[in-house]
Amino acid sequence: MNIWVIMGTRPEAIKMAPVVQALQDVSDEVQVKVCLTAQHRELLDQVIRSFHLPVEYDLNIMTPGQTLVEITSRVLERLSKLFSENKPDAILVHGDTTTTLSAGLAGYYQQIPIGHVEAGLRTYDKYHPFPEEMNRRLVDAMSDFLYAPTEQAKKNLLSENIEEHKIVVTGNTGIDALLYIAQKPYTFENSLLEALGKDRRLIVLTAHRRESFGKPMDEIFHAVSDLIDKNDDIEILFPVHPNPNVTASVKQYLQGKERVHLVSPMEYVPFVHILKKCYLILTDSGGIQEEAPSLGKPVLVLRDVTERPEAVQAGTALLVGPHYERILDTAQKLLDDKEMYQNMANKINPYGDGKSGKRIAEHLLKTLSR
Ligand code: UD1
Ligand code: UDP
Numbered sequence: 079m080n081i082w083v084i085m086g087t088r089p090e091a092i093k094m095a096p097v098v099q100a101l102q103d104v105s106d107e108v109q110v111k112v113c114l115t116a117q118h119r120e121l122l123d124q125v126i127r128s129f130h131l132p133v134e135y136d137l138n139i140m141t142p143g144q145t146l147v148e149i150t151s152r153v154l155e156r157l158s159k160l161f162s163e164n165k166p167d168a169i170l171v172h173g174d175t176t177t178t179l180s181a182g183l184a185g186y187y188q189q190i191p192i193g194h195v196e197a198g199l200r201t202y203d204k205y206h207p208f209p210e211e212m213n214r215r216l217v218d219a220m221s222d223f224l225y226a227p228t229e230q231a232k233k234n235l236l237s238e239n240i241e242e243h244k245i246v247v248t249g250n251t252g253i254d255a256l257l258y259i260a261q262k263p264y265t266f267e268n269s270l271l272e273a274l275g276k277d278r279r280l281i282v283l284t285a286h287r288r289e290s291f292g293k294p295m296d297e298i299f300h301a302v303s304d305l306i307d308k309n310d311d312i313e314i315l316f317p318v319h320p321n322p323n324v325t326a327s328v329k330q331y332l333q334g335k336e337r338v339h340l341v342s343p344m345e346y347v348p349f350v351h352i353l354k355k356c357y358l359i360l361t362d363s364g365g366i367q368e369e370a371p372s373l374g375k376p377v378l379v380l381r382d383v384t385e386r387p388e389a390v391q392a393g394t395a396l397l398v399g400p401h402y403e404r405i406l407d408t409a410q411k412l413l414d415d416k417e418m419y420q421n422m423a424n425k426i427n428p429y430g431d432g433k434s435g436k437r438i439a440e441h442l443l444k445t446l447s448r
Contacts, residue, residue, distance in 0.1 A: 085122070086181075104443050198233075198235040206382060228247065254433065296327050379397045
């Protein structure tokens, strides 16, 4: 049984690593082939190294400042050729990136069974996040096995008339990876990372969404800059995403500021241990919204809508949008108001119990063996 696991970006690799591992463990009948589109190059390679993923194919498609059309067409063309030459028995795609959409489409055109890991997430706003909301809806429609991380995600799929027998609630595979890494002792090799959070309260910032490029991203960084000026007992760590649109805004508002540490994208393992010791997280990331509640860290979501409502409902996440005043006011409250902070800093686990990869591997083996 030949199962191909396709991945293109950092979050796909992090969240597929536990699935690859589980497929390798589940039965000798299963042959797992990891296929990279390399929509991301450096960010993806970091994760491949961290998890020692066995890579069989690498399409190496990334170019600086690539457009959505370029990614879509390159992946579709190159993967279609590989699929027709090698005929996998099933493919697994993850989440909502352009790699996910194009790989799903390439599989569908050749009538290869498709498993979608992290199915059913929705904002029902087709431009937020863009183009992820449409990517995941289209892939869900094409998929044969829909691995929904939560009951809410399953409900979304049922409301779209997707047949119940195709849906399995598995938990989120990202939490498998997180729980595994977070419980291991860790010593930072880098002295800056080691020192962070010792003398001041540490805030971790990440921002990279396409719909925030330009003014919204400027507002985010302006708010962070003013937050730093108002509070001399805080410091910010910002692993800056390599997207050129992000770096442009960062330069204008945050470069050279005291107590703002702008660093390159971090390896996953030290990043998890930084999250563990921070006070507060500001992010527009999907994955970090899931990781924060599992670590008991309050998170301000720099978006107006989220496809991950569970942490908002549980009270550990607040939507502040990419809006200067809301970011500044809410972050300030969380710095000043201990009760509000404690109410948000609850460790909850709405996204997974660490066994999601195993559930996916077992389901796939059982279904394909029939
Ligand atoms: C992509 C995904 C987004 C996901 C994010 C995770 C799409 C449409 N977007 O967004 O859902 O949340 O990845 O980080 O699929 N770059 C590098 N090196 C890298 C990676 C990116 O230099 O390792 C630069 C390149 O100039 C590249 C640009 O960033 O062209 C944009 O990368 P791209 O994958 O198109 O979009 P992201 O914004 O990273
Ligand atoms: N992450 C990382 N290093 C960093 C920033 C993030 O390893 O410097 C991890 C993070 O823990 C999470 C994933 O990358 O697991 C999220 O990726 P990203 O925010 O790029 O994408 P999204 O989840 O929004 O699709």
